[in-house]
Amino acid sequence: MKILNVNQIREMDAATIQNEPISSYNLMERASLAFVKWYEERFDTKKSISVFCGKGNNGGDGLAISRILTGKGYHVRVFIIEYSKDASKDFQQNLEKVETLIQIKSIFEPNAMPDFVDDHIIIDALLGSGLSRPVSGLLEEIIKKINEAPGTIISVDIASGLYVDKSNEKSDTIIKPDHTVTFQLPKLAFMMPQNAVFTGDWHVVDIGLDKKFIEDSATPYYFTDQSAGDKLVKSREKFSHKGTFGHAFILAGSYGKIGAAVLSSRACAHSGAGLLTVHVPECGYEIMQISLPEAMISVDSNRNNITSFPDLESFSAIGIGPGIGQEPLTVRALDQLLEQIKVPLIIDADALNILSKHPDLLDKLPAKTILSPHPKEFQRLAGESVNEFDRLELARNFAEKYNVIICLKGAYTAVILTNGDVHFNSTGNAGMATGGSGDVLTGILTSLLAQKYTPENAAIFGVYQHGLAGDKAAEKKTKTAMIASDIIENLGW
Ligand SMILES: NC(=O)C1=CN([C@@H]2O[C@H](COP(=O)(O)OP(=O)(O)OC[C@H]3O[C@@H](n4cnc5c(N)ncnc54)[C@H](OP(=O)(O)O)[C@@H]3O)[C@@H](O)[C@H]2O)[C@@H](O)CC1
Numbered sequence: 001m002k003i004l005n006v007n008q009i010r011e012m013d014a015a016t017i018q019n020e021p022i023s024s025y026n027l028m029e030r031a032s033l034a035f036v037k038w039y040e041e042r043f044d045t046k047k048s049i050s051v052f053c054g055k056g057n058n059g060g061d062g063l064a065i066s067r068i069l070t071g072k073g074y075h076v077r078v079f080i081i082e083y084s085k086d087a088s089k090d091f092q093q094n095l096e097k098v099e100t101l102i103q104i105k106s107i108f109e110p111n112a113m114p115d116f117v118d119d120h121i122i123i124d125a126l127l128g129s130g131l132s133r134p135v136s137g138l139l140e141e142i143i144k145k146i147n148e149a150p151g152t153i154i155s156v157d158i159a160s161g162l163y164v165d166k167s168n169e170k171s172d173t174i175i176k177p178d179h180t181v182t183f184q185l186p187k188l189a190f191m192m193p194q195n196a197v198f199t200g201d202w203h204v205v206d207i208g209l210d211k212k213f214i215e216d217s218a219t220p221y222y223f224t225d226q227s228a229g230d231k232l233v234k235s236r237e238k239f240s241h242k243g244t245f246g247h248a249f250i251l252a253g254s255y256g257k258i259g260a261a262v263l264s265s266r267a268c269a270h271s272g273a274g275l276l277t278v279h280v281p282e283c284g285y286e287i288m289q290i291s292l293p294e295a296m297i298s299v300d301s302n303r304n305n306i307t308s309f310p311d312l313e314s315f316s317a318i319g320i321g322p323g324i325g326q327e328p329l330t331v332r333a334l335d336q337l338l339e340q341i342k343v344p345l346i347i348d349a350d351a352l353n354i355l356s357k358h359p360d361l362l363d364k365l366p367a368k369t370i371l372s373p374h375p376k377e378f379q380r381l382a383g384e385s386v387n388e389f390d391r392l393e394l395a396r397n398f399a400e401k402y403n404v405i406i407c408l409k410g411a412y413t414a415v416i417l418t419n420g421d422v423h424f425n426s427t428g429n430a431g432m433a434t435g436g437s438g439d440v441l442t443g444i445l446t447s448l449l450a451q452k453y454t455p456e457n458a459a460i461f462g463v464y465q466h467g468l469a470g471d472k473a474a475e476k477k478t479k480t481a482m483i484a485s486d487i488i489e490n491l492g493w
């Protein structure tokens with residue numbers, strides 16, 4: 001699924017009106033019906049609803065939604081916030097239809113706000129994608145009051161006060177919804193952890209906007225939903241043998257962190273690689289043999305750290321980093337590996353920290369190496385950023401500059417390709433914020449590279465499957481109780 005910017009959203013709206021053709025009024029009606037359909041599936045008529053409308057098209061949606069919900073037997077009160085004399089044409093047209101049906105209260109000052117009781121629904125239709133500046137004055141006061149009210153807040157299209165495709169200031173006043181019901185496509189703002197409280201659970205509803213326009217629109221931003229994820233699966237042919245699926249090689253672990261080697265290796269083995277060799281320091285030998293009899297173990301001459309590696313000739317992909325530490329001899333081994341490697345590579349964890357401390361190694365990374373930093377590791381690697389939009393730009397520039405693929409881990413892990421395209425992942429949950437979860441991802445990615453997934457597809461698909469397995473684990477064990485091994489247990493496609 002594509003993510004478009006605010007200008008493209010406006011053009012998509014206009015293209016639909018022109019090409020379908022459909023009147024803008026009827027398009028608003030369709031959007032409102034889609035919202036109501038979503039609402040009806042979740043809330044019964046017992047809960048009363050207050051709809052807060054601005055005077056642009058988002059407010060117009062609010063009015064149409066109020067009318068449709070009233071027609072379906074819901075108890076709806078409508079408030080229009082009179083922050084401006086002007087109103088959009090479709091707002092005005094909807095107002096005329098609603099006025100005859102429902103009593104509307106115009107609010108000219110914050111004290112005129114109603115008192116709320118518990119278990120009440122607030123629909124936020126103050127401002128949508130047309131936000132052009134921070135909210136102030138009456139609107140700001142109203143938003144503050146809504147945020148303090150008990151009950152459930154549902155934003156129409158986007159929380160009022162939140163920009164679609166750029167960062168807000170920390171001081172901005174923005175609705176904090178429980179849910180956002182957004183039209184047609186997810187918005188870039190929803191991908192940023194800084195906006196989690198300003199999106200709540202967000203849901204995309206299809207309002208039939210111009211498919212051809214969406215197809216033809218150029219954007220660097222994509223959302224890996226289920227259909228995008230499913231398309232990337234390579235099927236296992238009947239006449240294949242273990243050689244078909246490559247020989248993965250993982251370098252992981254140090255004294256006290258052999259668990260990282262176990263987790264990444266098990267994840268690799270469970271993700272379809274034909275053969276797996278794991279290189280560990282001597283202290284990890286028995287642990288590895290017992291934990292994963294399916295793997296071949298290559299043992300370092302050093303007891304506690306990785307300081308060397310075997311001949312790389314037979315391997316089809318290499319993963320390095322989980323638990324390796326940053327000892328000078330390990331740094332040297334990584335340097336030598338980068339000199340010799342001729343197959344796809346994934347670099348994670350301590351290997352990333354080594355790169356941060358030895359930036360000269362960055363120039364040695366083979367083209368399309370996958371780096372999988374969490375935000376802190378990325379900061380060490382690429383420097384500070386003022387907000388998450390800025391960080392994403394930093395990551396895009398970094399990916400282009402070093403010709404690498406970055407999996408920037410987070411709630412919506414961003415897979416950034418060498419051309420600057422960003423694929424945000426849809427799967428995963430907060431239960432995965434637990435030790436070892438990143439090691440599991442390294443194993444999956446190494447496995448996919450060994451199976452000859454392109455580095456781009458390996459990164460997008462690997463991150464997607466990692467999240468999906470995490471979701472299955474959370475379902476079975478809960479987000480609290482699940483651990484990284486549970487992610488491995490739930491791999492499979
Ligand atoms: N796209 C689609 O496909 C569809 C879109 N639909 C709906 O339309 C919504 C977008 O509508 P919209 O463009 O009228 O914008 P919206 O946010 O309602 O209001 C803009 C008005 O507010 C004003 N204003 C801005 N910032 C302000 C501030 N801080 N404080 C005060 N005022 C401020 C701004 O003034 P201006 O910037 O011009 O000075 C303008 O007058 C979209 O979110 C969705 O709900 C669906 O109906 C159908 C399909």
Ligand SMILES: [K+]
Nearest residue numbers: 124127158160
């Ligand atoms: K809104």
